[in-house]
Amino acid sequence: MAWSTRELAELAGTTVNTIRHYHRLGLLDEPERRYNGYKEYGVQDLVRLLRLRRLVELGMPLSQIGEVGTGGDSTPDALRQLDTELAARIERLQRARSDIAAILRDSAPADVPAGFESVAARLSEADSSIIHIYTQLYDEDAMTDLRHMVEADTDSIGDDIDALPPDADEETRQRLAERLAPILAQNLIDYPWLSDPVAHLSKTEHVTQQTFIDAVIELYNTAQLDVLHRASILAHEQLRIAREANGDD
Structure with missing residues (x-):
């Protein structure tokens, strides 16, 4: 035939x-x-x-088929390597399905940062963008803590800061900073690593710092940056006073 x-x-x-x-x-x-x-x-x-x-x-790359197909000595090793790669691929697919289920359950945007589906409605465009960047700078534990911070924040201040125009007046900036400061101070208490995040970095300290600076300057306007800066100073001052009151170092 x-x-x-x-x-x-x-x-x-x-x-x-x-x-x-x-x-x-x-x-x-x-x-x-x-x-x-x-x-x-x-x-x-x-x-x-x-x-x-x-x-x-079986998923064997064409570049390896010639050797495997002839039953060479490297065949078992090639199959074991292929099995490892397939296991990793299956894990990625299962994670993707889980993420899709969460997106559909919470009616979140399809491009929401992984793990933040349930709080997507609270994130401004800038916040969502910065969290996407954080996923490349910090480890999974840090990102889990960040999600908990967002979940615990029931104040509408995020919306107010998001709506803040670049020419916002002094009174408005200070008022928002004073509202935000206690939230930041509590985060510093609940997550001490925020004061020294080196152990949770995925990139070098220099790369992380420079990327963060570039990102916030690009994503937030001058008034918003001013509020964040003021709130940070106030939060650290509140934390210092609280520690002194408790007799902490």
């Missing part, structure tokens, strides 16, 4: 282009041709093609 390229492709459940690609890579030998120049495949070609397809189904 002899088959044309199209017939072989249909029989093996693949495409003519795939067979031609295997020829170019040297994975499938070119068959003899008929008198009219058309390729003529036999049973051995079909078996070889089906073996190739089996390895592809």
